[in-house]
Amino acid sequence: MTSFWSAYIIVLTAITIVGTYWLLFGNRSRPSDSEAKTGHVYDGIEEYDNPLPAWWLYMFVITGVFGVGYLVAFPGLGNFQGLLGWSQEGQWKREVQRAEARFEPVFAAYRDKSIEQIAADPQAVRMGQRLFANNCSVCHGSDARGSVGFPNLTDADWLYGGSPEAIHATLVNGRQAAMPPWEAALGDQGVTNVAHYVRTLSGAEPASAESAAGEAQFKMFCVACHGADGKGNQMLGAPNLADNIWLYGGDLETIKHALRKGRNGQMPAFGEQLSEDKIRLLTAYVYSLSSQ
C-alpha cells in the first residue's frame, strides 16, 4: 500500500493502543469523597462501583504489552513487515515442503513401475481418482465420460492415441486442435453437402444426392487430415468420422458449424503444474478407465 495509507494505519493503531491505556488508568480510581455508586439508575435500581480484582488490571496491561510485541514481530503496522520476517507466502512455501516430504515415500513406491503396473494397483487407482477429481473433472466430468467439447476418457476412441505414452504426452504438453475453417473454400452449399457425406460415413443417414456431391469435396479437402476412409489420424488429432462418437455433437447443424468455423479445442498442459509423479498416476488412472 502507499506510504500514506501505511502511515494512516500506524498512527491510528498507536493512538488506539495509547488511548486504551490512558482510558484504563484514567478511570482507575475515584475521589474518596465521591459516592460508591456509578450513578446509573435502571427502573430505580442503582449500581455500586465496587472495586474489581487487581489481577484484571494486570491482565489488561499484559494484553496491551502482548499486542505491541506482536506488532513488532509480525506484519500489522502498515508496510512494516515485522522483525520475524513471517509472510503468507513463506508459510505456504513451508507447507508445500512439508506436504512434499510427507508424500515422497508414497510417490517413490510407484517410480519404478510401468503405467500398466500402476493401473493394476487399487491404491494407486484411488490416488489417481482423487487427483483426477481435483484437476480433470472440471472439464471431463467426475465420471470421466466427458461433455460437449471434452472427450469421453472411458471409451476406446482416442483422438491422439490411447497408449500410456500418448496419454502421458497429452497430460504433459497439452493438445491443440487445429481444424481450419472451410466456409470460404466450400461455400454454403458445399458445407451442406460435405456435412451430409460425413453423416453417411457413420451410417447416421443414408446416401443422398447431397452426400454424393459432398463426397468429391471431402476427397479433395478432408482426407489429408481425416484419412482416405475418414477413419482419422492420431498423429494430427483428427477424429475418426466413421464412428458414432462425436466430441461436439453428431447432428447436421453441429457438423456444418465445424466445417464453417473449424475447431480449436484445447487441452491445457499440466507439465508445469503437476509433478511427474502425479502425472504418471493420472496417466495410469485414465489408462485404467478405458481398459475396463
Place this chain on the structure above:
Amino acid sequence: MTDQRIPVIEVTPPSEVGEIDLYQKRERIYTRKVEGFFQRLRLYTGWPLLILYFGAPWFNWDGRQAILFDLPARKFHIFAVTFWPQDFPLLAWLLMIAAFGLFTVTVFAGRVWCGYTCPQTVWTSIFMWAEQVSEGTRNQRIKLDQGPWTVNKVWRKSLKHGMWFGFAAFTGITFVGYFTPIRALVIDLPLGQAGMWANLWTLFFTLATYINAGWLREQVCMYMCPYARFQSVMFDHETLVVSYDRKRGEPRGSRKREADPKALALGDCIDCELCVQVCPTGIDIRNGLQYECITCALCIDACDSVMDKMNYPRGLIRYTTENALDGKPSRIMRPRLAGYSLAVLVLTSLFLSVLFNRIPVGIDAIRERGQLFREVDGGLVENVYTLKIRNMGEKEMSYRIAASGIEGASIVGPTRVTIQSGDVLALPIALQVPRESLQGNSNAEVRFTVKAVGQGGIQDTAESRFLGPGPAR
C-alpha cells in the same frame, strides 16, 4: 450486667480528598479445616467422579481405547459406538439434557453443583488438602506467610507447590489422554517422544489446573463463572439454600457455656466466627444469601460442631427455604420443579430413542457442477453425481445403490460397493434417463438410496436434482 460501651464518633475533620483505587488487591483466604456430615457427603460424591475421570481413559475396547475423541480423524469413540461429526445433534441433545438437569437441581436445592461436583471446587479442595499437609493448620499457615523466609518456609512451600504441580500434571496428562491414546502418551511424554501438540496441550492443562486450583480458586467462582451469576435467577422462595436462622441466632454474643441464652436475651449465635473462617469464598453467611456462596456447607458443619459443644440443637445454619425461615408453609413439589423434571424426562427419552435407532450408514449426493446434462446416443439424458457413502458402523459392509424418482432411470457405474468400517467412499456415477421419462421437466427430483446387503434396516437416502433439456421445441 450488660456492658455499656461509649459509642465511638468520628471527630477527625476530613483531610484533603484522597483517591480510592477501583482495583483492589485480593485478600488471601485461609480456610479452616472442619469435619462434618456435608464434608463426608462431598467425599462420597467427589471420589467416584475423580476415579471416573482418571480411570476412564485406561479402558480398552476392541483393540482401541474405549473412550477416545480422535479429533484429526473426526471420530469420537465411546465404547461400542463410534460417533461421526454427522452425529452432533446427539451431542446437542445431551447438552440440553445436562442444562435442564442443572436447572431442575438448582430450583430444588440451589448451588449443589458448585459446592459438591464442580471440578473447580473438587480440585481446589484437593489443593487445599495438600496445603494443609505441607503448611499446617489455618493459624500455622497465616504465621508462616507473615514470617520471614526461613529454611522451614522454603521447604514447606516447595513441598506444597510440588504436590500441586504433580497433581496438576496428573490431571493434564489424563485430559490429553482422552484425545490421544493414554497408554502411549504416558510413555512418550517423559521420553520426549510425544508430538509438539501433545506436549503443548499437556503443558497448557497442567498450568491451567495449577493456576486455577492453586492460585485463582474463589476468583473463578466470583468473577469468571457465569453460572454464579445466573443461578440466582432460578432460585425461588422454595429453593433449599444455606441459610443462617436469624430469628434463632440474633442477637449474637459470647456467653458462658452453662449460661441460659434466653435469660441473657441472646440468640444461639455465640459469634465465634467459625463460619467465616471456614468459608472458601470468604463471606459471612450471617449476612444472608450472597452470590459468592457456593453452598459447600462448610459453615453448616462448623456451626453444628459448635452447637454440639454448647449443647444447643444443630441447624443454626442449615439448608432451608426462604419460606420455611419466614414461618410460611413450604411446598417442595411445585409447578416449576415439576415442569423442569418433566422436561428432563422427555428430553432423555427422546435422546435415548434417537441414539438406539441410529443408522450406521450415510449417503450424500453431490450433483456435478461442470455440466447441466449430457445427451447420449439413444435419446438418453445423463447427469453425473458424486455419491459420498460413509460406513459409520464397526465392521466392513457391502451396500447396494439404487436411484428412484424418474421412470426408467439407470445407474452407469457400480451399484454394489464394499466399504471398510470408518471409511467414506467417493463414487462418481452417472444417471441415465430416457428423455421421454422426463416429460419436459428440466429440473426433476431424484433420490439415491444405499442399503446394506443382508441387513434391511441399515439404509439411507439422499435427495438431488436431475437437470434435463426441457420440453422439445
